[in-house]
Amino acid sequence: MTRPLLLFCFFAACTQPLSGQAGVSPAADDPSYDTLAIQHRGRIKPFFAFTQEITASLTGRTRVTAPEIGRLGSRQFVLSLWQQPEGWDDQPVILVDNAALRKEIGLKGPDRFFSFRRLTGIPALARLAEEADVARASGGSASVPPLASAAQTVRTRLAILSSLLSGEAFRMVPPPLGSRPEAAWAPVAFSSAESIRGMQTQGQFSSAKLRAEAFYFSFHPFRWAWGLWLLSAISLLTLGRPAPDLARRLGWSFALAGFLLLVGGIALRVWLAGRPPVTNMYESILWVSFGTALFALVFSLRHRSQAYLLAASPVVILALIASDLQPAVLDPAMNPLVPVLRSNFWLTVHVLTVTLSYGAFALASALGHFLVLLALRKNSPLSNGDPGVVHLYRSLQIGILLLATGVILGGVWANYSWGRFWDWDPKETWSLVALLSYLVLLHGRLAGWWTGYGLAVGSIAGFLTILMAWYGVNFVLGKGLHSYGFGSGGQSYVAAFALAELAFLAFALLRRPRAALFRAPASTSS
C-alpha cells in the first residue's frame, strides 16, 4: 500500500509549480471548523482533533513553525494548507528526528525540519524505506534495520502531507444514506464552515460526541491534572512545618481536584472512543497515573498520612508531562483498534488490572526512594514497624494482588478467546518475572534476609522489572503475541530513567545502614 503512495508523492511533487516561491499565507484561525465531522484513519472525528493529530504526525508537536509566517497552531496550519496548498511543499514542516538518518541521506546541519520538496528529492530516502518494506515482508518487524524504519516513518509523513496538499485528506462529505457503514467519505475543497456543515446534515455520527471530542482535545484535562498535583506537592512541602493543618487541607484539595480531572478526562475518552482506556502506551500511562493517584488518595484518607500524596505526586506529574510532551511517540489519537483488541470483556479486565498494579508499584517505588533517603539520613535500617515501611508494604500488597490477578486474567482471556492459557510469550513472562520479584521481596523479608530498608530498595528494583514488562517488552524485545502494542521511540528517556534508578540502587546498597541485610527472621509463621 505504501509504494503507490510514494509514487504519488513524487507525482505530486512534479506537478507543483516549479517556481516554488509562491509564498504561503496564514488562513484565519477560525474555530467554527472545529466541530465539523471528518473521516480520518477509520473514524469520524471532529476537524479539530484531525488537525491536532495530523500536525503531530508531521511535526511531532501540535504546532508548526513556518519561516515566512511564524508559528501556527494545528488548526490554523491545516486551514492554511487547505485553503491554499501552493507553496506549502517548500515549507520545512516535516520532522526528521533521527540524526543518523539525516546523516545517511545527506541532510547536514542542525535542522530537524525539512520541506516536502526537499525530502521527496532524495532518492536515498525512498530506497531506505523500500528496504524496510522488503525486510518487513521477508522477516517480520523485528528484522527491519532502525535506519530503514526511521525512513519509513518519514515516508509516512510525506504521504500525509501529500494527502493534505492534494486535498484527498479532507474527507468531509458523507456518502448517501443507506450506503454501507464502511463507505469512504468524499473529499471536499476548501469552503466556508457553514457550507460544509450543510453537506453534513445527515446521520451516522453524533454531533454531541464531535463537540465533546473537540472540547477534549482543546481543554487538556491531563495538563490541568498535573498542574494541580504540583500545587498539592508544593503546599505540602512548603506549608508542612508552619501550618500543618492548612497544608493538609490544601494538599488534599489540590490532589483531589487533579484526580477528578484525570478521572473525567479518562471517562470522556472512554465514552468518545468507545473502548477501555488502555490500548496503547499513551493510554496506559494515563491509567498508571490514575492508579497511583487513586491508591495515594485512598491510603492517605484511610491511614491519615500525607506521605502517600507526597510520594505519588512526582509519579503522577512526570507521567502526565511525559504523555503530554511527545505526541509522535505517545500517540493521543483515538484510532480504531486491531480486531483482536475489540469488544472483549476478559481482555479489558485483564489489561486494566495489570496496568492498575503498575500504578501501585509506581507508588511503592516512589515511597521506596523517600524511605531510602530517610534511612540514610537517620542511619537506621528501618524496622518493619516503621510507619513508612508500613505504607510501603500496603502499596506492595495491593500491587501484588492486582498483578497476580491481572496475569491470571490474561491467561483466562487467552484461553477463552483464542488458545492456550499460558504461552511463555515475552509479555506474559516478564509480568511473571515482575510478580516473582515482588514475591521474593516479601518472602525474603519473612525469611529475615532484609528488613524495611531492603523492602524499600527492593521496591525500587522491582519497578524496573515492571518497566521491562510494560515498556521494554514492546519497545526493546519487540517480539511476541502482544505485538499490537509495539512501537518505537522514547528509548533514550526510558534508558536514562532506568540507568538513574540503577545508580540510585547501587548508591543505596553501598551506603546501606548497618544491619540492613540478613537480620533475624521477623516471623516464620505467616
Place this chain on the structure above:
Amino acid sequence: MLTPQARKNLTGDRLTRSRIWRVVYALGSLNLAVLLLLSLAGVCAVATFLESGFSARVARAYVYQAPWFNVWLLLLALNLSCSAATRWPWERKHAGFVITHAGILVLLAGALLGKSRGFEGSVDLSQGSPPSREVLLDRPRLTVESPASGQLFSTPFDPEVRPPRPDRPRSLPLPGSDVRLVIDGYTRRSHDNAVLVADPAAGQPGVTLELTGPFGSGPISASLALRDFPRLDLGNLAVVEFRESPDSPKEKPAAFRETQMILSRDPDRPIVHNTTGAPSGYRFFVGSRRPGGPVELEILRPDGSGEIYSLSEVLERPLADPDGTRILAARYWPNLILRDGQPATDGDRPLNPAVLVMLEGSLRETSAPASLVLAPGSAPGRVRFRGQPATGAPVTGEIGVGESFSPGWRGWSARLVAWEPSARIQTLTVPLAEGDPRAGRPAIHARLRTGEGKEGEPRWIASGSSAILQTGESASRIGFGLELQPLPFTVQLDSFEVPRDPGTEEPADFIASVTFAEEKKNLAVPARLRMNQPATYPPGLWPQITGLSYKFSQAGWDPQDLRRTTLQVLYDPGWMLKWSGSLLVVAGIFSMFYLRPPRSSES
C-alpha cells in the same frame, strides 16, 4: 487454636522425633522458597532474551519445555506443599496462605494435564475445498522410509534448535539398514526454483534470465519454457512471461458499474462509487454556460473526447458510447440540499444543481504491476522483449545470450543467461538469498550415506514436502514437515468475511462460517466464529466443562485471498483446573492480605 508457644513446641517435637518431618521442614523452608522464586525469575528473564535473539521455539526447547525447567517447577510444587504441611494443624489465620498455595498447585496440575493430554495447532481452510480432518502442530518432524521394508518411520526433528550446518551435521540411521540420513544444512526461507534442462523431446524453447535489483542483494534467476512454464510471478514486484509474441495480448476487459454524484458547486470532486474500486475515468460537469441558461451536462471521456448536452435532453435517457459504455443521467436536483440525510431539492430553481450519473461498461485498460514479456527472436539464441514498468512507457528490444538489458523497472537490470531450443523446466528447492522479497518455506539440506561411507546426491527438502534420496542401491523417501494431529471429525469453511473500518482497508473483524461434520454419526453442525469469539465442537456444556471439546479461533488471514483463513485449534482437558487454580490463588492472596484476623504479637 494453638498458642505461638505450643506451635513452637510442636515444631521442635516433629524435628527431633521424625526424619520425615525433618525432610518436610527442609523442603518447605522459606529460604528454599526465596531461592526458587529468585532463580525462576532470573531464568525466565534470560529466556525472553533468548526468544528475542533466536525464536520462540529455541526458548521453548532450551528453557520452558526443557526437562530441568520442569524439575524446577516440580521442586516449587514440593516446596509449596511442604510449607503448607509444616503449618499443620491449620487455623483460620492460615486460610489465605493455604488457599493460595493450593491454588498454585492446582494450576500447575492443570498445566501438566493440558501439556500431556492436550494440543494446540492450526488449520488452514479454504472456501470450496474439501473438509479438513487434520490439524498442524508447531512440531517439526522427519518421516523416513526404511530402504529395506518400505515401512515409514517418524521422529520429532526441529532444525531451528541447534540448526544443522556443514560443520555440525546431524545424522540418523534409517531403520532396517546401515544407511544413515545426514542433514547438514537448514534455511528459514526456501522456494521451488525452476531450472532449465535441455531435453530434445520437449519440443519447446526455454530461457533463463538473471534479474538484478537495486538493493545489492544477489540476482534472481528466472527460467521459463514457452509452453509448460510460460509465467513467473515475482511476488508483488513484477511478472515475467515467455510468449510467442512480446506484444500485449488482448485481455478481456473487466466490466464495471459506477455511480457519480456531480455537484455544480464542487466540480472537481464528484462522489464516485465504482464496483471495481478503480474509477472509470469518465468525468461529468453540470451547470450553465451563461447565466439563466438551461442546465447542461458535459461528458468528458477518459480519452479526452467529450460533448455537452442539455440536461433536459439526456435526463433518464441512456446514452451508449461507441465502446459499449452506457451512460445514464439518472436523477437531477435543481437546488441540492440534504434533508434527513437524503439528497433533496429545495425548489425548482437551479441554484445548486446536482446530477446522479450511472455508468455501466468495460474498462479499457487494466492496470497491471510491472511486467517483462519475452518472445523468441529473429534467430535461434535471440530473444525479443517488452518491459513494462508499473507506471510509464514500456521498453522493447532484442538481445542475445549473455547480453544485459533494462527491463524498464526502476533500478533493475536483466541478463539473458541461457537459451535452449528444446528444453523443459525442472523444479528444485533452493534457499532464498538474503533480501529476496519473495516468501519462502523452511528447508533442510539432506543426503544418504551408506555404512561404507558412500554418499549420495544432497538435496534441499522444503517443509511440507518430501523427496527421494539415493545412494548406491539404496533409496528412501524423506519427508519433512509439521506434525499432523487427526481430528475425530471434519471441519469445512463455508464463508469468510472481513469487514473494514470506515473509509480504510483496515480489517475491523474476521467472521468465518464453518461446518463441523461426523460422517459416522451423520452429523453436520454449522458454526460461526469471529475474532475473540471462538467456536467449539462438540457443542454443549458438558464437553466444554470437561475440556473434551475442540476450540476453533481466528488466527490468521491472507489479504490477497479472502476465501482463505487460518484457525487455531485448541484441545485442553486441563482448562478447568487452570481456571479453578487461578480463582484460588486470587482469593487466597486477597484473604491473606485483607481478611486476616488482627495479629497480636508481631510488630
